Amino acid sequence: MQRNIKPNHSTSTAIELHAEVKGVGFPILCLHGHPGSAGCMSVFTEHLCERFQTIAPDLRGYGNSRTRRDFQMQDHIQDLELLLDRLQVEQCLLLGWSLGGILALELALANPQRFTGMILIASAARPRSNHPPVTGQDLLFTGICSIINRLRPGWQWNVETFGKRSLFRYLLQRHQPIAYQYIAQEAMGAYLKTSGPARRALSAALEAGYNRIPDLEQIQCPSLVLAGEADRHITPASSLETARHLGNCQWQCYPNTAHLFPWEIPEQVLRDIDQWLMEQ
Numbered sequence: 001m002q003r004n005i006k007p008n009h010s011t012s013t014a015i016e017l018h019a020e021v022k023g024v025g026f027p028i029l030c031l032h033g034h035p036g037s038a039g040c041m042s043v044f045t046e047h048l049c050e051r052f053q054t055i056a057p058d059l060r061g062y063g064n065s066r067t068r069r070d071f072q073m074q075d076h077i078q079d080l081e082l083l084l085d086r087l088q089v090e091q092c093l094l095l096g097w098s099l100g101g102i103l104a105l106e107l108a109l110a111n112p113q114r115f116t117g118m119i120l121i122a123s124a125a126r127p128r129s130n131h132p133p134v135t136g137q138d139l140l141f142t143g144i145c146s147i148i149n150r151l152r153p154g155w156q157w158n159v160e161t162f163g164k165r166s167l168f169r170y171l172l173q174r175h176q177p178i179a180y181q182y183i184a185q186e187a188m189g190a191y192l193k194t195s196g197p198a199r200r201a202l203s204a205a206l207e208a209g210y211n212r213i214p215d216l217e218q219i220q221c222p223s224l225v226l227a228g229e230a231d232r233h234i235t236p237a238s239s240l241e242t243a244r245h246l247g248n249c250q251w252q253c254y255p256n257t258a259h260l261f262p263w264e265i266p267e268q269v270l271r272d273i274d275q276w277l278m279e280q
Contacts, residue, residue, distance in 0.1 A: 002233070005083075006183065006221065006262065007140075013078075014075070014078035014079050014081070014082040014212055015060055015065065015067065015079055015082075015084050015201075016082065016083075016086070017057040017058060017059070017060065017065045017079050017080070017082075018038070018057065018058045018063060018064035018149065019038060019055055019056060019057035019058070019083060019085050019087075020038045020039075020045065020054075020055075020056045020057075021053065021054070021055050021056075022045055022046075022049035022053070022054045022056075023049030023050065023051070023086070024055050024160050025051055025052040025053050025094035026052055026053065026092070026093070026172045027052065027053045027054075027055055027087075027089045027091075027096055028047065028048055028053070028054050028088075028091070028092060028093040028094075028095055028096065029055050029057075029080070029082040029084065029092050029093070029095070029104075029107075030044055030045055030054055030056040030095045030096075030100070031056075031057070031059070031080075031094070031095065031096040031097070031099075031100030031101070031103050031104055032056070032058075032059065032097060032098075032100050032190070032274055033061070033097045033098030033099045033100050033101075033122075034062075034098065034099040034199075034202050035062070035187075035190050035193075035194035035198075036059075036062060036063075036097070036098075036099070036100070036172055036190050036194070036201055037058050037063030037065070037186070037189070037190040037193060038056035038057055038058050038063055039056075039185075039189070039190065040097070040186045040187065040190050041054075041056040041095075041097065041100075041181075042056075042185075043262050043263060043266050043269075043270075044095060044262070044270070044273075045242055046197050047196070047270050048095075048273075050235050053154070055083070055084075055087065055089070055092070057079075057080065059079070059099075059100075059103075059198070060075060060076055060079050060198070061194070061195040061197045061198030061201065062190070062191065062194055062198055062259055063104060063193050064193070065079075065208055066195070067195065067197055068195075068197070069197060070200060070201070071197055071201055071260060072104075072146075072157075072196045072201055072204070072205075073201050073202065073204070073205040075201075076103050076106075077103065077106050077107060077110060077130060079249065080103065080107060081107075081110075081111070082209045082225075084114070090114070090116070091113075091114055091115070091116055091117060092116070093115070093117045093118070093119070093246055093274075094107060094108060094115050094117070094118045094119065095118075095119040095121070096118075096119070096123060097121040097122060097123065097125075097262065098121070098122065098123055098204065098233070100121075100122055100123070100232060101120035101122070101123020101124070101251075102124075102125070102210070102212075104118050104119075104120060104123075105118070105120070105125055105212055105219070105242075106122075106211055106212075107214075107220060108219050109166070109212070109218055109219065109276065112218070112219065112220065112221065115221055116221055116280075117222045117223065117224075117238045118219070118221055118222075118223045118224070119220050119223070119224045119226070119273060119276070120223065120224070120225045120226070120239070120242065121226050121262060121269075122226070122228060122231055122233070122259050122260075122261065122262075123225075123233055123234060123239065123240065123242070124226060124234050124239045124242045125211070125212040125215075125216055125241070125242040125245070126210070126211040126212065126213045126233075126236035126238060126241060126242070127206070127234045127238055128234070128235050128237070128238040129235065130232055130235055131170060131232040131233055132170070132232075134167065137165075138166060138167050138206055139167070141162045141166035141167075142166035142167040142168065143210075144159055144162050144167045145159075145162035145163045145168060146212065147189075148162065148190075149163070149180050149183060149184050150184050151153045151253075152248060153177070153180055153181045153183075153184035153185070154176075154177030154178070154184075155180075155182050156177075159175050159180060162224055163180065163228065163268050168183075168257070170233070170258060171209050171233070171234045171259050171260045172230070172257075172258050172260055172263075173230050173257050173258045173264065174256060174257065174264045174265075176264065178263065178264075178266065179260060179263040179264050182260075182263040183260075183263070188270055189194065195258055213241065213242070213245055216245040216246050216247075217245065217247060219246055219247070220247060220248065221248070222248045222249070222250075222270075222280055223243075223246045223248060223249040223250070224249070224251075224252070225240075225243040225246070225249055225250070225251050225252070225275045226251075226252050226253075226254070226261075226269065226272065226273075226275065227239035227240065227243055227251075227252070227253045227254070227261075228240075228253070228254055228257035228258045228259060228260075228261035228264075229254060229255045230256065230257065230258045231245065231257075231259045231261075232258065232259065233258075233259040234259065236253050238243065239251075239253075240253070242255065248266045250276060252272055252276050253266070254269075263269055
């Protein structure tokens, strides 16, 4: 069983990633999930760039970091190290959402001296899901809701008629306009720009039984792990397991939220991140 992502066994060379860099100050590398893009991290970067330099790349196979060739998950690590070298970043904080949190863990394990702290959002070192089987109606209603929402973000009729009966019922709990506005602005475009090679790389890693729990004791930097109580994609129990195995970690689980909780309760999440950053 494959247990980790080993950056020294790559099958391809690193590529230059497209990245959005904002602000000045100590750097924070902000890593999106799947499907996703740098824009999906705007909920964090637009706030944090007021005091930090935020670096939000499109991972290989996502957004504007295009590739037609299949790759393995460890190639993301090489790409990100190349990006930091290109930007002359010697040390930085890590912030990762979902898949981005897994890559943050991998970076911290591969080069602990480079990363001074880590914020994991809806992520886990041994990710587990309890997502129900996806039906044809789920896919149909999700598509209809997404198209209408792109034209009229947060329209309550669309939310009630299609959103709450689509796959968004597993991604959200509160179904408020603010979350659907983020979905319209960032998520739909990111979904359309997520490549086949990116999907296959993630699926292969998960099918191989990804598990970094035994290695977490190696990470000594302070960490913050945040989870949504009703997350079906990466369960809060998975996130809590990760938090308990990190030596210097704070844990927070938000009630009545799911995998997209930063878009459900952005102000609360940002307050908690600010408080943690102030304590470091």
